[in-house]
Structure formats: structure tokens, C-alpha cells
Amino acid sequence: xxxxxxxxxxxxxxxxxxxxxxxxxxxxxxxxxxxxxxxxxxxxxxxxxxxxxxxxxxxxxxxxxxxxxxxxxxxxxxxxxxxxxxxxxxxxxxxxxxxxxxxxxxxxxxxxxxxxxxxxxxxxxxxxxxxxxxxxxxxxxxxxxxxxxxxxxxxxxxxxxxxxxxxxxxxxxxxxxxxxxxxxxxxxxxxxxxxxxxxxxxxxxxxxxxxxxxxxxxxxxxxxxxxxxxxxxxxxxxxxxxxxxxxxxxxxxxxxxxxxxxxxxxxxxxxxxxxxxxxxxxxxxxxxxxxxxxxxxxxxxxxxxxxxxxxxxxxxxxxxxxxxxxxxxxxxxxxxxxxxxxxxxxxxxxxxxxxxxxxxxxxxxxxxxxxxxxxxxxxxxxxxxxxxxxxxxxxxxxxxxxxxxxxxxxxxxxxxxxxxxxxxxxxxxxxxxxxxxxxxxxxxxxxxxxxxxxxxxxxxxxxxxxxxxxxxxxxxxxxxxxxxxxxxxxxxxxxxxxxxxxxxxxxxxxxxxxxxxxxxxxxxxxxxxxxxxxxxxxxxxxxxxxxxxxxxxxxxxxxxxxxxxxxxxxxxxxxxxxxxxxxxxxxxxxxxxxxxxxxxxxxxxxxxxxxxxxxxxxxx
Numbered sequence: 278x279x280x281x282x283x284x285x286x287x288x289x290x291x292x293x294x295x296x297x298x299x300x301x302x303x304x305x306x307x308x309x310x311x312x313x314x315x316x317x318x319x320x321x322x323x324x325x326x327x328x329x330x331x332x333x334x335x336x337x338x339x340x341x342x343x344x345x346x347x348x349x350x351x352x353x354x355x356x357x358x359x360x361x362x363x364x365x366x367x368x369x370x371x372x373x374x375x376x377x378x379x380x381x382x383x384x385x386x387x388x389x390x391x392x393x394x395x396x397x398x399x400x401x402x403x404x405x406x407x408x409x410x411x412x413x414x415x416x417x418x419x420x421x422x423x424x425x426x427x428x429x430x431x432x433x434x435x436x437x438x439x440x441x442x443x444x445x446x447x448x449x450x451x452x453x454x455x456x457x458x459x460x461x462x463x464x465x466x467x468x469x470x471x472x473x474x475x476x477x478x479x480x481x482x483x484x485x486x487x488x489x490x491x492x493x494x495x496x497x498x499x500x501x502x503x504x505x506x507x508x509x510x511x512x513x514x515x516x517x518x519x520x521x522x523x524x525x526x527x528x529x530x531x532x533x534x535x536x537x538x539x540x541x542x543x544x545x546x547x548x549x550x551x552x553x554x555x556x557x558x559x560x561x562x563x564x565x566x567x568x569x570x571x572x573x574x575x576x577x578x579x580x581x582x583x584x585x586x587x588x589x590x591x592x593x594x595x596x597x598x599x600x601x602x603x604x605x606x607x608x609x610x611x612x613x614x615x616x617x618x619x620x621x622x623x624x625x626x627x628x629x630x631x632x633x634x635x636x637x638x639x640x641x642x643x644x645x646x647x648x649x650x651x652x653x654x655x656x657x658x659x660x661x662x663x664x665x666x667x668x669x670x671x672x673x674x675x676x677x678x679x680x681x682x683x684x685x686x687x688x689x690x691x692x693x694x695x696x697x698x699x700x701x702x703x704x705x706x707x708x709x710x711x712x713x714x715x716x717x718x719x720x721x722x723x724x725x726x727x728x729x730x731x732x733x734x735x736x737x738x739x740x741x742x743x744x745x746x747x748x749x750x751x752x753x754x755x756x757x758x759x760x761x762x763x764x765x766x767x768x769x770x771x772x773x774x775x776x777x778x779x780x781x782x783x784x785x786x787x788x789x790x791x792x793x794x795x796x797x798x799x800x801x802x803x804x805x806x807x808x809x810x811x812x813x814x815x816x817x818x819x820x821x822x823x824x825x826x827x828x829x830x831x832x833x834x835x836x837x838x839x840x841x842x843x844x845x846x847x848x849x850x851x852x853x854x855x856x857x858x859x860x861x862x863x864x865x866x867x868x869x870x871x872x873x874x875x876x877x878x879x880x881x882x883x884x885x886x887x888x889x890x891x892x893x894x895x896x897x
Contacts, residue, residue: 279351281372283307284420285394287401291351300403301327302347307398308409309356309366311374311416317363326408377420382771384809386427390450393424415546422549425455426586432464441472452481456488459501459560466504479505489560498563531562535571545583551575559596570600570610577616587817593617608638615647622817622824624855627651642668646677653685654824656855659891661685669698676706680715687719688857689892695719710736714745721753722860729753744773751789756864760797767793784813788830792837792867807834825856836867844868845876852884859884 282288287303289296298306305327309318320340327343328336344356344364354367366372373392380389396417403409432447448465455461462485469478482505486497497505538554541547555572558565576593579585597614604610615630631648634641645668653661662685669678683698696719702712717732730753737746751766770786788810794803811834814827828851836844848862859881862868871877 279355279370281306281310281370281374282394283310283397284373284377284392285396286399289351296350298347298350300401301406302343302350303398303401304403304406304409304413305343306347306355306366306370307374307401308412309364310370310372311397317357317359317365319363321362323364326412327403327406329408330405374420377423378772381423381427386431389427390424390431393420396421415550418553419546419549421454425451425458425461428454429461436468441468444468445472452485456484457492459485459489459498463501463504466501470504498560528562528565531558531565531568534558534561535565535568538571538575543578543582548575548579548583552579563599564603566600566603566607566610569596569603570607570613573597573600573613573617574609577613577620580620581616587621590617590620593620606637608634608641608644611637612641612644612647615644615651619647619651622654622822622827624651624655624823628655640671642672642675642678646675646681649678649681649685653681653688654855656825656857658685658688658857658888659894662689662895674705676702676709676712679705680709680712683712684715687715689888689895691892691895692719692723708739710740710743710745714743714749717746717749718752721749721756722858722864724864726753726757742773744770747773748786751786752861755789755793755866756861758866760793764790764793764797784810784817785826785830787813788833792833795837796866803837807837810834823854825851825854827851828854829856829862833865833867836871841871841874845871845874845880848877849880852880852887857884857888859888 278292280290282290283306287307289298289303289306305323308323308326320337323340324331324333324336328339331339347356352369354369357365357367359365374397377389377392380386380392397420398413398417401413428447428451432444432451435441435444435447445465445468448461448468452458452461452465462481465481466478466485469475469481482497482501485501489497534554535558538551538558541551552572552575555568555575558568559572562568573593573596576585576589576596580587580590580593594614594617597610597617600607600610601614611630611633615627615634618624618627618630628648628651631644631651634644635648638644645664649661649664649668652658652664662682665678665682665685669675669682672678679698679702683695683702686692686698687695696716699712699716699719703709703716706712713732713736717729717736720726720729720732729749733746733750733753736743737750740746747766747769751763751770754760754762754766767786767790771790787806791803791806791808791810794800794806796803810830814830814834817827828847832844832847832851835841835847844867848868863872863881868877
């Protein structure tokens with residue numbers, strides 16, 4: 278067994294002790310361990326990453342030599358060949374990075390932080406490998422952010438249970454990792470003041486001010502100054518510096534950061550970089566409305582697309598509110614606000630935000646699409662469909678509107694029209710991820726399992742790390758009662774997007790995994806996961822979430838425990854919140870024992886009647 282200590286200064290340990298490796302070999306081991314935790318890496322990817330400037334033959338020889346030297350030092354099993362095209366880190370390797378992700382996925386933040394000794398491959402540098410250096414910078418940022426989030430979550434949990442000293446310790450750890458994070462600094466100052474330790478609060482304040490000035494060239498926000506001026510023990514103010522408006526240079530820097538963020542593609546790593554750039558821009562110039570709205574949008578996308586925490590969506594709404602206050606006519610500010618509310622699954626509020634965009638710019642295509650989708654999730658499928666049809670008639674080349682049209686038609690049992698609209702979206706935008714996933718889902722709920730499997734295979738062959746692809750593959754296995762395959766697919770979702778506080782589909786994965794574990798024999802694990810899913814659902818509902826799908830997850834958790842009365846109650850609540858996907862409810866094995874109940878049959882009849890009425894409204 279080989280132990281890889283990669284978080285912090287790299288150290289590789291075998292039974293015979295530490296084994297020194299040259300930097301490039303350490304880099305290769307680190308890349309294989311982090312880049313694809315569960316899969317192999319193509320050799321051509323490694324060539325482009327580590328030897329970008331070499332000719333193909335030289336690069337291949339260099340890779341083969343590197344693998345040979347690693348095997349000589351650490352054993353032949355340390356790197357496995359998968360055919361001629363791929364290699365993977367062997368099963369004999371135990372990596373702290375992998376364990377870090379496992380602990381976070383299981384909400385064991387303290388265990389994860391015990392492993393986080395510092396940045397990935399701290400101090401490592403290799404020459405003439407700029408793609409690796411770029412990957413390393415981005416990965417360090419992402420892992421550090423997860424460590425900060427874990428420490429913050431541990432602090433919040435400790436504070437919720439009245440354990441102030443551990444909460445202070447965890448927040449101090451988070452601020453050590455992100456010393457210019459003003460929000461963390463404010464929380465830590467306030468905790469010290471509440472505990473009566475004014476000297477510690479001032480120490481944190483001075484350290485935070487120093488970090489803000491040295492790293493961002495900005496003064497602390499007014500909220501921080503007010504905290505620093507508060508002496509809860511003696512009731513008298515302490516000295517605090519005067520608020521300084523951003524200099525011309527600082528405003529120029531903020532604009533530059535905004536421009537740099539706008540040039541990034543929509544990808545997980547790019548989103549993390551954009552959030553940091555925009556966070557800095559908003560700190561440097563709080564009056565820069567485009568920076569505040571762009572930061573809000575990046576936060577919302579983090580939650581919606583990449584599994585970010587729910588708190589990020591709340592921050593997105595707050596940032597967007599600030600941008601709207603600064604510029605009430607900003608389309609992007611209102612749009613970002615809608616996206617944040619959408620990420621919180623407050624769909625009625627989101628619809629109002631998107632309507633505000635349309636009052637300013639009636640033809641704004643994204644607002645039209647999102648407005649219709651918000652109406653759909655709120656249960657007004659017919660209005661959503663009418664909106665999409667009218668907009669698509671004016672904008673025949675808008676794939677997003679066509680996808681929305683297809684989704685509405687599908688829920689209304691207009692399956693031929695749904696397929697036609699989705700096919701049109703794919704013709705306009707080949708490889709449209711969401712349209713391909715929707716197509717597979719349509720086939721799944723209609724019972725065309727072979728067609729659904731073929732569509733998912735096509736999607737995953739092009740995008741092996743598609744969360745939606747693996748999620749729907751898990752659903753397909755579930756309705757076919759293939760529990761081992763469902764377990765594999767849902768676990769793959771967790772590998773792709775490990776989320777300590779899951780929302781949306783991440784939460785659904787947690788509930789589905791719990792159900793599968795219960796049914797396949799590992800009841801203890803299953804019930805723990807079901808309890809965690811139920812806790813997260815109730816937290817979301819208490820925070821104002823309106824999505825009926827959350828009530829379906831509650832129904833799965835209660836049905837899995839044999840409480841069929843409550844399961845029907847939760848499904849009824851889902852219907853009242855606008856959830857109309859009765860096809861999937863009928864097929865889900867968690868509800869098999871509900872089929873003979875009169876109250877369940879009455880509920881399904883009511884849902885089908887609602888759908889039929891809305892469909893007739895469309896036809897009329």
C-alpha cells in the first residue's frame with residue numbers, strides 16, 4: 278500500500294518509509310489522483326498537460342519513461358494501464374485528496390479538515406508544463422474553497438448547538454485559509470464580541486484589514502467598521518479608521534476583474550475563478566452594479582449547475598438586490614436576482630424577477646425562457662407553454678425556448694409535440710446537454726427503456742462526467758428494479774458533484790441512494806442517508822423553498838421507512854405546490870405499496886385531471 282499525502286507539502290509513504298520523487302513524477306501522481314477520482318485518464322490528455330511543447334513521439338516516450346520510473350519507485354500496481362489509450366492510479370494507492378472528498382460527501386467536515394494540511398502539492402513547480410500549472414492553480418483554489426466551506430459549516434453547526442469556543446476555532450481555521458474573506462472576518466469578530474473577548478475581536482479586525490489592503494488594495498466595508506467599533510462588554514466605541522472610497526486605480530482594477538470574469542467559459546473550474554474575481558471586484562468598488570449582478574449570477578450558477586451550497590444562492594439574491602438598488606433599470610441585475618431565487622426554488626418569486634426583466638426588455642430571450650420555466654415549476658404549465666410558443670414563434674433559432682416548449686408539452690402529455698420541439702432544439706444546438714438529457718427522461722417516463730438507455734449512452738459517451746446523464750441512468754435502473762446499477766449511477770453523481778449541503782438534484786440523489794441502500798440490504802447506511810435527505814429538505818422548506826419535488830423526496834424517505842400514510846400526505850403536498858410528474862411517481866419502486874390505496878389512486882386521478890384541464894386550455 279502506498280500512502281499519498283498531497284494536501285500540503287507532498288509526501289509519498291510506503292511500508293519502507295517516505296519515497297522521494299522528482300517534481301514531474303509527483304505532479305503526474307497528483308494529477309492522476311485528483312483529476313479523475315474514479316476513472317482513467319487518456320494518455321493524449323497527459324501528453325498535452327505535461328509536455329505541451331514536445332513533438333508527439335518525444336512526449337509519448339517521456340510519458341512512458343515517467344510511468345516506468347513511478348512503478349520502479351512505488352511498485353508496478355501504482356499506475357494501471359487501461360488498454361493502450363488510458364492509464365489510472367492503481368488501487369494500491371491511498372490518497373488524502375480522495376479521502377478528503379469522501380469525508381465531505383458524508384458531511385464529515387472535521388475529518389476532511391484534519392487531512393487538509395495546505396494547498397495541493399504545496400511548493401511544487403515544474404517547468405515547460407503550463408497546462409499543468411494552470412490546472413494546479415485552479416484545483417488548489419477549488420480544494421481550498423471546499424476546505425473553507427467545511428470549516429464554516431462546522432462553525433455554524435457548533436454555534437447552532439451553543440458551542441461558541443469550537444465555533445470560534447473553526448471560523449479561525451476558515452479565515453486562516455481565506456484571510457481576505459470579509460464575511461468570515463465579520464462573523465469571527467462578532468463571535469469574539471459575543472463571548473466578551475474584545476481583545477481577540479480587535480486582533481481579528483486588524484488582521485483582516487491588513488489582508489484586505491495587501492491582497493485587494495481596499496478598505497474594510499462599513500459593516501466591518503461598525504463591528505470593530507462595537508464594545509458589547511463596556512458599551513463604548515473603540516477607534517476605527519474612516520471609510521475610504523475606492524481610488525481611481527481601485528475602480529480600474531475592479532473593472533478589469535469584471536472583464537476577466539466575463540471572458541471565462543461556463544465550466545465548473547471557470548465558475549470558481551469567476552466567483553473569486555467578481556467577489557474581489559465587488560469589494561474593491563461596492564458601487565459597481567455590474568460587478569454585484571455578475572457576482573450574483575456566478576453564485577447562482579454555482580448552485581444550479583455545479584452543486585454549490587444553498588447559502589450561495591441566498592448570497593446571490595443579496596448581491597442582486599444590491600445591484601438592483603444601485604441600478605433599478607439593469608436587466609442583468611434583475612435577471613441575476615431571478616436566477617438566485619430560482620436556485621432557492623422560490624419559483625413564484627423568481628417569476629416576478631424575470632417579469633421585471635421583461636418590463637425593461639420585452640424580448641430578452643433568457644428572461645422569457647426562465648420566466649416560463651419558473652411558471653412550469655410553480656404548476657402553471659399551460660401559461661408556461663403559451664409563453665414559450667409565442668416566444669419561439671418570434672425566435673425560431675432559440676434552443677432554450679424550444680427546450681422549454683418541449684418540457685411543457687411533455688408534462689401536458691403532448692408527447693409528439695415535445696419530441697418535435699426538443700429535436701428542433703438539438704438541430705439548432707447540436708450536443709445541447711439539457712435537451713439530450715430531457716429526451717432521455719421523456720423516453721424513461723414513457724416506459725421506452727431501451728430508447729432512454731441509448732440516449733443516455735450517447736450523452737455519456739461525449740460527456741462522461743455529466744451529472745444529469747448519470748442521474749437519469751440511475752432513475753432508469755431504479756424503475757427497471759436494477760438496484761446495483763442504480764447504486765452505481767447515483768454514487769457516480771456524488772463523485773462528480775460531492776455536496777455537503779445538497780440542493781435540487783443533489784438532494785434527490787441522496788434520497789434515492791438511501792432508498793436503494795435500504796432495499797438492497799444495507800439498511801443502516803440507507804436510513805442514515807434518508808434522515809440526512811429529510812433534514813436537508815426541511816431546511817430548504819423552512820427557508821422558503823416552493824419546489825414540489827422536495828415533497829416527493831420526503832415521500833420517498835417516509836415510504837422507505839414503511840410510513841405510507843405520511844408518504845401520501847407528502848405527495849399530496851407536492852401536487853399542491855405544482856408537481857405534476859405523475860408518470861414517474863407511478864413507476865418509482867418506493868411507491869409500489871401505495872398503488873392499492875384509495876387515497877393514492879384519488880391523488881393520481883386529481884393530478885391527471887389537472888394535466889388534462891391544462892392541456893385542453895392549450896388546445897382551446
